[in-house]
Amino acid sequence: MKRVLAILGAVLLSAAAGQAQAAPAAVVDGVQMPAWVERAGVGAARRLPIAPGMELRGGDEVRTGAGSRVYIRLAEGSLVKLGENASLRIIDIAPDRGGFFMAALNVLEGAFRFTTDLLARERRRDVSIRIATVTAGIRGTDLWGKSSPERQVVCLIDGKIEVGGKWKVTLASADTQGAALEVYDRLRSAGYAAEIYPTKSGAQRVYLVRISRLPSKADAEALAEQLRGTAGVEDPKVSS
Numbered sequence: 001m002k003r004v005l006a007i008l009g010a011v012l013l014s015a016a017a018g019q020a021q022a023a024p025a026a027v028v029d030g031v032q033m034p035a036w037v038e039r040a041g042v043g044a045a046r047r048l049p050i051a052p053g054m055e056l057r058g059g060d061e062v063r064t065g066a067g068s069r070v071y072i073r074l075a076e077g078s079l080v081k082l083g084e085n086a087s088l089r090i091i092d093i094a095p096d097r098g099g100f101f102m103a104a105l106n107v108l109e110g111a112f113r114f115t116t117d118l119l120a121r122e123r124r125r126d127v128s129i130r131i132a133t134v135t136a137g138i139r140g141t142d143l144w145g146k147s148s149p150e151r152q153v154v155c156l157i158d159g160k161i162e163v164g165g166k167w168k169v170t171l172a173s174a175d176t177q178g179a180a181l182e183v184y185d186r187l188r189s190a191g192y193a194a195e196i197y198p199t200k201s202g203a204q205r206v207y208l209v210r211i212s213r214l215p216s217k218a219d220a221e222a223l224a225e226q227l228r229g230t231a232g233v234e235d236p237k238v239s240s
Helices: 002-021 177-189 217-227
Strands: 026-032 035-039 046-049 061-064 069-074 079-082 087-097 100-115 125-131 134-147 152-163 167-174 195-201 204-214 237-239
Touching: 061 069, 087 217, 100 217, 125 217, 167 177, 167 217, 177 195, 177 204, 204 217, 217 237
Parallel strands: 100 125
Antiparallel strands: 026 069, 035 046, 035 061, 061 087, 069 079, 079 100, 087 100, 100 134, 125 134, 134 152, 167 204, 167 237, 195 204
16 A cells, blocks of 8 residues: 555656646736737748737747737746737747746837746846847846837846846858848847947958847857848857
């Protein structure tokens, strides 16, 4: 009998562990409609209406309409609140990567707020939020921000952030400014804060297209993989 109970206990523990590992990295905690998620599919992106409990994943773009709101609960306990007429792209997200919860978010448009409860502040994580050319590496904070064509605002309410960083991703190298501008325009249209950096290779001038001021190597590597094979990006290189 004891042996049966021991086996049953081991099975239950294994099942619980499996469920914990399978827990989604991000879930819609609440929604005031209309709101959608644009998700890459076979052939073309799908536009799905958002509902409470919907699981979100890397590559998803969350959009809100007039008068709507979306609350996104991250696996480590933080809450991302997205205001009306806003757009948020989940560049990468993983509940456990090397012992850290990892997320890279890009606010393309509108207002957002990132809040963390007391328990979540103690958990190991690597979370960054990019707003146009500003990247905030979050370390247990209450953070508010807004992105619009006119201005980008990041406001720290409580805690610490690291704005910017030494890491960058070089996405393309061109011999002419025109060729570099083609890649630059595609990336900017897709919501990535690319920049053109003229330099020299020997006696020849070259134009690098890159995204800089990334807070961590993990964030830069995730972005490089996200863009590889798209918008004219073939062999992105991460450096500090």
